[in-house]
Amino acid sequence: MNNFIFQNSTKLIFGKNTEDSVGSEIKNYSNKILLHYGGGSIIKTGLYNKITKSLKDSGVEFIELSGVKPNPRVSLVREGIDICRKENIDFILAVGGGSVIDSSKAIAAGVNYAGDVWDLYTGTPINHECLKLATVLTIPAAGSETSSGSVITNEDGLYKRALGYPTLRPQFSILNPELTFTLPKYQTSCGVADMLAHVMERYFTNQTNVDLTDRLCEATMKTIIDNGLRLMKNPNDYDARAEIMLAGTVAHNDSLNMGRDGDWASHDIEHELSGIYDIAHGAGLSIIFPAWMKYVYKNNINRFAQFGNRVFNLDINLNNPEETALHAIEKLEEFFKAMELPIRFKDAKLPEDRIDEMSKKLVHHKDHVGGFLPIREKDALKILKLAL
Amino acid sequence: MNNFIFQNSTKLIFGKNTEDSVGSEIKNYSNKILLHYGGGSIIKTGLYNKITKSLKDSGVEFIELSGVKPNPRVSLVREGIDICRKENIDFILAVGGGSVIDSSKAIAAGVNYAGDVWDLYTGTPINHECLKLATVLTIPAAGSETSSGSVITNEDGLYKRALGYPTLRPQFSILNPELTFTLPKYQTSCGVADMLAHVMERYFTNQTNVDLTDRLCEATMKTIIDNGLRLMKNPNDYDARAEIMLAGTVAHNDSLNMGRDGDWASHDIEHELSGIYDIAHGAGLSIIFPAWMKYVYKNNINRFAQFGNRVFNLDINLNNPEETALHAIEKLEEFFKAMELPIRFKDAKLPEDRIDEMSKKLVHHKDHVGGFLPIREKDALKILKLAL
Numbered sequence: 001m002n003n004f005i006f007q008n009s010t011k012l013i014f015g016k017n018t019e020d021s022v023g024s025e026i027k028n029y030s031n032k033i034l035l036h037y038g039g040g041s042i043i044k045t046g047l048y049n050k051i052t053k054s055l056k057d058s059g060v061e062f063i064e065l066s067g068v069k070p071n072p073r074v075s076l077v078r079e080g081i082d083i084c085r086k087e088n089i090d091f092i093l094a095v096g097g098g099s100v101i102d103s104s105k106a107i108a109a110g111v112n113y114a115g116d117v118w119d120l121y122t123g124t125p126i127n128h129e130c131l132k133l134a135t136v137l138t139i140p141a142a143g144s145e146t147s148s149g150s151v152i153t154n155e156d157g158l159y160k161r162a163l164g165y166p167t168l169r170p171q172f173s174i175l176n177p178e179l180t181f182t183l184p185k186y187q188t189s190c191g192v193a194d195m196l197a198h199v200m201e202r203y204f205t206n207q208t209n210v211d212l213t214d215r216l217c218e219a220t221m222k223t224i225i226d227n228g229l230r231l232m233k234n235p236n237d238y239d240a241r242a243e244i245m246l247a248g249t250v251a252h253n254d255s256l257n258m259g260r261d262g263d264w265a266s267h268d269i270e271h272e273l274s275g276i277y278d279i280a281h282g283a284g285l286s287i288i289f290p291a292w293m294k295y296v297y298k299n300n301i302n303r304f305a306q307f308g309n310r311v312f313n314l315d316i317n318l319n320n321p322e323e324t325a326l327h328a329i330e331k332l333e334e335f336f337k338a339m340e341l342p343i344r345f346k347d348a349k350l351p352e353d354r355i356d357e358m359s360k361k362l363v364h365h366k367d368h369v370g371g372f373l374p375i376r377e378k379d380a381l382k383i384l385k386l387a388l
Numbered sequence: 389m390n391n392f393i394f395q396n397s398t399k400l401i402f403g404k405n406t407e408d409s410v411g412s413e414i415k416n417y418s419n420k421i422l423l424h425y426g427g428g429s430i431i432k433t434g435l436y437n438k439i440t441k442s443l444k445d446s447g448v449e450f451i452e453l454s455g456v457k458p459n460p461r462v463s464l465v466r467e468g469i470d471i472c473r474k475e476n477i478d479f480i481l482a483v484g485g486g487s488v489i490d491s492s493k494a495i496a497a498g499v500n501y502a503g504d505v506w507d508l509y510t511g512t513p514i515n516h517e518c519l520k521l522a523t524v525l526t527i528p529a530a531g532s533e534t535s536s537g538s539v540i541t542n543e544d545g546l547y548k549r550a551l552g553y554p555t556l557r558p559q560f561s562i563l564n565p566e567l568t569f570t571l572p573k574y575q576t577s578c579g580v581a582d583m584l585a586h587v588m589e590r591y592f593t594n595q596t597n598v599d600l601t602d603r604l605c606e607a608t609m610k611t612i613i614d615n616g617l618r619l620m621k622n623p624n625d626y627d628a629r630a631e632i633m634l635a636g637t638v639a640h641n642d643s644l645n646m647g648r649d650g651d652w653a654s655h656d657i658e659h660e661l662s663g664i665y666d667i668a669h670g671a672g673l674s675i676i677f678p679a680w681m682k683y684v685y686k687n688n689i690n691r692f693a694q695f696g697n698r699v700f701n702l703d704i705n706l707n708n709p710e711e712t713a714l715h716a717i718e719k720l721e722e723f724f725k726a727m728e729l730p731i732r733f734k735d736a737k738l739p740e741d742r743i744d745e746m747s748k749k750l751v752h753h754k755d756h757v758g759g760f761l762p763i764r765e766k767d768a769l770k771i772l773k774l775a776l
Contacts, residue, residue: 001630003403008396014647015391209627211615212635215607223600239597242389246646247600255643258634259402 001209001259008253010146011172014246018174019050019136022093023058025172029132030091034084035062036104037095038069042138045182051095051136063087068096071153071160071274071281072103074118080107081117084131092133094170098142098151098194098281101135105150105168108133121152121161130165135173140180140245141191141282143198143252145173153275159361160275175249177241185235188244189339190282192228195248196221197285201264202257203307204372206300210260217256218310223247225311225335232339265370266292269380272358277350286341287348291387293329296373301325345388355384389597389647396641398534399560402634406564407438407524410481411446413560417520418479422472423450424492425483426457430526433570439483439524451475456484459541459548459662459669460491462506468495469505472519480521482558486530486539486582486669489523493538493556496521509540509549518553523561528568528633529579529670531586531640533561541663547749548663563637565629573623576632577727578670580616583636584609585673589652590645591695592760594688598648605644606698611635613699613723620727653758654680657768660746665738674729675736679775681717684761689713733776743772 013021026033035051042048055062065080083089084107094104108131110117120126137145144150149164180188203217224247230240250256269292270284277284297304305321308314308328317323333343342348359380368374375383401409414421423439430436443450453468471477472495482492496519498505508514525533532538537552568576591605612635618628638644657680658672685692693709696702696716705711721731730736747768756762763771 001403001627001634003406005399005401007399011393011395012646013393015389018391209630211631212608212611212638215611216604216638219603219607220600223603227599239389242597242647243599246389250600250604250643255638258400259630 002207002261004259006254006258007166008146008169008255010169010253012146012175012249013172014175016176016178018176019047019179020054022051022134022136022174023054023056023060025174026055026060026091026093026134027058029134029171031059032061032087032089033063033091033093034080034089034107035064035093035095036068036080036100036107037064037066038097038100039066041182042095045179047095047136047138047179062093063089068100068103070099071278072099072106074106074121074152074154077103077106077110077117077152080104081110084111090131092131094133094135095138097137097139098144101137101142101144101170102150102152104133104135105144106152106163107131108168109150109163109165118154121154121163126165130167133168133170135170137173137175137245138179139183139187139191140175140248141194143195143248145170145175146249146253151271158275160271162271173249175245177238177245180241180245181236183235185232185340187280188231188235189228189341190280191248192224192231192244192339193282193286193336193341195244195251196224197266197282197289198251199224199256200289201267202260202262204263204303205261206303206372207260213256213258213260214306220247220250220256221311224251228335228339261371263370263372265372265375268362268369269358269375269383272362273350276354276358279348279350283342283348286336286339286343287345287387288383290329290333290336290343291383293332294386295379295383297325297329298322299373304328352388355381358384390595390649392647394642394646395554396534396557396643398557398641400534400563400637401560402563404564404566406562407435407567408442410439410522410524410562411442411444411448413562414443414448414479414481414522415446417522417559419447420449420475420477421451421479421481422468422477422495423452423481423483424456424468424488424495425452425454426485426488427454429570430483433567435483435524435526435567450481451477456488456491458487459666460487460494462494462509462540462542465491465494465498465505465540468492469498472499478519480519482521482523483526485525485527486532489525489530489532489558490538490540492521492523493532494540494551495519497538497551497553497556506542509542509551514553518555520559521556523558525561525563525633526567527571527575527579528563528636529582531583531636533558533563534637534641536642539659546663548659550659561637563633565626565633568629568633569624571623573620573728575668576619576623577616577729578668579636580612580619580632580727581670581674581724581729583632583639584612585654585670585677586639587612587644588677589655590648590650592651592691593648594691594760595648601644601646601648602694608635608638608644609699612639616723616727649759651758651760653760653763656750656757657746657763657771660750661738664742664746667736667738671730671736674724674727674731675733675775676771678717678721678724678731679771681720682774683767683771685713685717686710687761692716740776743769746772
């Protein structure tokens with residue numbers, strides 16, 4: 001086990017009707033906030049009315065900025081930064097999924113930075129105070145509700161880049177599983193793939209002696225798989241919605257990577273995909289992850305065999321653990337298919353003609369991505385070919 | 389799943405040599421602290437010198453209060469409160485195990501309270517600010533290093549009572565598994581029993597639809613059992629020490645009880661035992677827990693069968709799940725025996741003549757203890773008889 005520091009202070013407020021407390025919770029931090037959200041869905045479901053009523057009841061003034069799209073764009077972030085500066089706003093409430101939260105974090109990071117916010121996503125370190133933020137989560141997927149990370153897309157060149165900074169963790173996050181009943185099936189599935197991928201990125205390591213976090217990862221993956229399938233049968237199953245919502249948070253709150261290194265190549269490759277094609281991140285991951293696995297599993301067959309054994313209940317063929325490893329990858333593909341997710345470019349009707357470009361952009365200004373096995377341009381190209 | 393609020397802000401600083409950072413970490417909070425510890429062991433191992441050097445190097449002044457004993461006493465707490473008031477101290481550093489940390493929390497809770505600190509352990513609510521505290525952990529067991537709880541014994545009547553309050557969670561806790569190499573075998577085993585019990589108290593619930601936390605509990609229990617046994621063979625196995633130390637924290641940081649009710653009757657009954665006899669808490673638990681299980685398992689045979697299946701890898705006898713449930717309890721007893729812990733009063737050479745008194749004191753001023761099955765005086769007496 002590596003030495004590590006872990007701290008995650010986000011207050012998790014979980015369960016039915018918890019969004020009613022948003023005003024009184026925010027009142028502890030601010031009297032004037034930016035209310036940041038996507039589009040019509042929170043208005044259609046009535047959530048917008050509940051949130052704004054709670055804010056008004058608590059005497060919290062709010063300026064609105066809507067229009068966040070999946071794969072959130074830096075241009076809207078810049079708009080949010082301008083509003084916060086002009087209106088003297090020191091707190092942001094994100095109501096939505098990972099895109100809205102990540103966009104809010106980018107605004108929070110940019111307001112007190114003199115340069116352009118995109119700098120912070122391309123290596124410029126943060127030496128200033130970020131605004132505080134909170135979330136009301138409507139899509140369990142990205143884990144951004146308690147994470148320190150944010151992923152933003154720059155329309156100029158369609159670069160999708162990540163920023164991580166400790167004080168970008170929300171002060172509190174409100175998670176009501178009932179708010180996810182209205183999610184379309186495809187979006188539910190994409191969320192399930194995303195959170196499963198967050199655990200797998202942490203799970204696939206060459207480290208040994210990481211027993212507890214291995215087992216915590218396996219516990220979370222089994223729960224995601226079981227309850228994801230349950231939701232395919234009944235999207236209004238509160239208990240399954242609650243398990244998925246909680247698992248999505250646990251998957252990305254950094255408790256599962258205490259003392260271990262992760263991989264993250266699949267995420268990086270997927271960011272090239274959804275940066276260009278605007279495919280949902282989860283659907284990109286269900287395409288990339290199995291291909292990555294096929295390309296790298298020989299690097300550590302035992303780990304893939306353990307994955308098959310402990311997550312998919314496969315017996316390990318000790319005379320030929322490779323068989324178990326490959327069987328595990330098949331089981332993962334079967335799961336994604338059962339969730340009605342694409343596992344190949346062609347399933348998502350993506351063209352094949354830009355995989356060279358993606359492989360190049362992936363390692364732009366760096367030697368490689370990935371911790372389990374270093375992935376360079378030529379490796380990325382082979383992985384993308386396996387995914388066609 | 390129940391509605392819940394979860395927040396645990398303690399910064400965990402984990403790994404080799406991490407105690408060297410104690411001075412610089414404390415400097416973020418205070419220039420003058422109470423250094424609270426037990427007795428000779430931290431001096432003998434050289435830890436005292438490392439800690440005080442780090443404090444001096446960072447310019448942190450410290451007043452010492454040593455003498456904390458297992459099952460920490462309220463009299464020493466009162467002494468600590470007097471020192472903090474007299475010396476104008478606003479931060480406490482606990483160096484030791486759960487007893488030292490719990491004693492520190494009691495001091496932290498008592499300094500700004502006008503009455504006697506014992507009131508806070510007998511129902512008087514906290515309406516004042518507690519001092520901040522931090523820990524350098526030397527015994528993985530109680531989980532007090534990130535928990536909000538504290539257990540103190542009142543010598544006057546030998547009452548052992550618990551207090552829980554959110555701001556009693558340490559600001560940071562330093563966990564270096566190497567510091568546990570010198571723990572005597574018996575103390576290591578008692579710690580293992582204590583942390584396993586913390587998970588079991590959370591695991592034995594009548595709630596259904598708590599998939600994720602069930603599995604996270606099982607992951608933690610398996611890790612504790614595997615690595616506990618590893619330490620019986622080689623107490624200097626860093627990796628096993630690290631797993632046990634991390635598991636002890638995870639067991640009691642409240643992440644395993646998100647959205648579920650626990651039991652805690654075994655802990656309550658054990659507190660009567662160790663309140664009177666000064667037996668190590670972990671050894672008391674290895675006596676009480678199997679007896680409690682034998683008394684209550686019929687209330688929810690499936691849960692005990694699942695425990696046997698998922699923690700001890702027993703096949704479930706679907707025609708007779710009671711057989712699996714009973715087998716699971718046997719396996720737990722076998723584990724405690726392999727850890728060289730007592731599982732009956734007679735193993736610990738405890739007399740039998742005060743079990744009536746313990747059963748009475750257990751429910752003093754309350755109707756019952758326990759969430760899985762209500763335990764009243766007559767039930768406690770039967771459980772204690774099963775433990776003789």
